[in-house]
Amino acid sequence: MNLHEYQAKQVFSAYxxxxxxxxxxxxxxEAVQAAQQLGGSVWVVKAQVHAGGRGxxxxxxxxxxxxxxxxxxxxxxxTRLATKQTGPEGLPVGxxxxxxxxxxxxxxxxxxxxxxxxxxxxxIGSAAGGMDIEEVAAHTPEKxxxxxxxxxxxxxxxQCRRMAFALGFKGAQIAEFQKIAMALYQLTLDKDASLVEVxxxxxxxxxxxxxxxxxxxxxxxxxxxxxxLEEMRDESQEDPMELAASRHDLNYVSLDGDIACMVNGAGxxxxxxxxxxxxxxxxxNFLDVGGGATAERVTAAFNLILSNPxxxxxxxxxFGGIVRCDLIAEGVITAVKAVGVKVPVIVRLExxxxxxxxxxxxxxxxxxxxxxxxxxxxxxxVAAVR
Numbered sequence: 001m002n003l004h005e006y007q008a009k010q011v012f013s014a015y016x017x018x019x020x021x022x023x024x025x026x027x028x029x030e031a032v033q034a035a036q037q038l039g040g041s042v043w044v045v046k047a048q049v050h051a052g053g054r055g056x057x058x059x060x061x062x063x064x065x066x067x068x069x070x071x072x073x074x075x076x077x078x079t080r081l082a083t084k085q086t087g088p089e090g091l092p093v094g095x096x097x098x099x100x101x102x103x104x105x106x107x108x109x110x111x112x113x114x115x116x117x118x119x120x121x122x123x124i125g126s127a128a129g130g131m132d133i134e135e136v137a138a139h140t141p142e143k144x145x146x147x148x149x150x151x152x153x154x155x156x157x158x159q160c161r162r163m164a165f166a167l168g169f170k171g172a173q174i175a176e177f178q179k180i181a182m183a184l185y186q187l188t189l190d191k192d193a194s195l196v197e198v199x200x201x202x203x204x205x206x207x208x209x210x211x212x213x214x215x216x217x218x219x220x221x222x223x224x225x226x227x228x229l230e231e232m233r234d235e236s237q238e239d240p241m242e243l244a245a246s247r248h249d250l251n252y253v254s255l256d257g258d259i260a261c262m263v264n265g266a267g268x269x270x271x272x273x274x275x276x277x278x279x280x281x282x283x284x285n286f287l288d289v290g291g292g293a294t295a296e297r298v299t300a301a302f303n304l305i306l307s308n309p310x311x312x313x314x315x316x317x318x319f320g321g322i323v324r325c326d327l328i329a330e331g332v333i334t335a336v337k338a339v340g341v342k343v344p345v346i347v348r349l350e351x352x353x354x355x356x357x358x359x360x361x362x363x364x365x366x367x368x369x370x371x372x373x374x375x376x377x378x379x380x381x382v383a384a385v386r
Contacts, residue, residue, distance in 0.1 A: 001218040002050040006097040007232045008214035015183040022099035031073035034098035042101030045072035049091040050237040053083035107200035109133045112188045123147045129200040155185040176209045192222030248300040257282025258312040260305035272317045281382035298331025313344045313385040320351030329357035333364045344384035348377035
């Protein structure tokens with residue numbers, strides 16, 4: 001689960017991390033009122049979407065008078081902002097964040113995330129921060145410094161100093177940086193964050209450090225114990241199909257192909273997609289109905305995958321260990337009848353009550369093609385969509 005910038009900055013402030021003053025607004029007039037409350041003569045208007053690269057896409061505007069604030073907010077609100085991270089469809093802009101302008105001396109990149117190779121949290125920093133950090137990572141990785149944090153010891157002061165020196169901080173800035181780094185680390189632990197990112201962490205003209213941007217991603221598996229953050233969830237920023245799947249406890253990811261997959265178990269789902277690709281097809285989704293799949297959940301899964309207009313065929317691959325194949329078959333039959341499926345359905349069932357399930361499908365009178373194994377199922381699915 002992702003937070004908007006303004007929400008992440010609220011969390012930052014609670015941990016003593018310095019951020020510029022700002023207010024969120026849902027209308028152009030609210031944006032003007034926010035600027036008036038902040039005072040000053042320079043403001044920044046930022047579109048609130050769950051994506052990076054907003055500046056290059058026109059989602060961050062500098063305003064030197066109230067009319068410019070109004071125009072910037074009006075130009076963003078109600079539109080869809082498309083960045084490299086969103087794809088051409090973009091994300092809806094329902095709010096803007098109006099922030100006091102900052103005098104920037106230089107920009108730093110800083111984040112904490114999981115180093116999966118080491119199995120530890122890593123603090124990542126670069127003196128070449130700002131909008132082009134992805135280019136830095138791709139072309140000059142030597143400009144990026146990584147500090148891996150031992151889970152028993154936690155982030156240590158010497159590690160903060162090492163990062164501070166690598167980022168070019170001097171004097172009092174080193175202590176400021178250590179305070180920010182320690183706060184970000186504690187925040188990451190407390191909030192079950194999978195990513196905490198500051199890009200940029202700026203050095204102001206006065207020499208102080210300020211988090212000019214803020215990004216927090218919460219581990220989806222831990223949201224249940226982060227009730228306060230869960231209330232900040234903005235469903236308009238999420239894929240509609242993935243959102244619908246989560247409401248039925250289905251693990252779903254949209255893809256670009258035309259063969260919809262319904263499988264029980266993440267590993268088997270990955271293998272099913274691989275075999276489809278091996279035989280010349282393209283999966284339309286990853287969908288794991290779980291080890292405890294029921295007829296109701298299978299019906300919900302069918303409704304979900306058929307809402308994708310790209311789908312030209314469906315491959316159901318169920319290995320019945322915990323789940324009973326006859327319950328899956330019941331769900332398939334119910335769903336096909338209720339939804340009125342007009343695309344080919346290929347079903348491979350193996351395991352508990354598999355024979356009974358095949359009989360149910362054969363006697364249903366529906367146009368469901370049975371497969372003997374995964375390879376046979378993939379070949380039949382690819383042939384059906386062609």
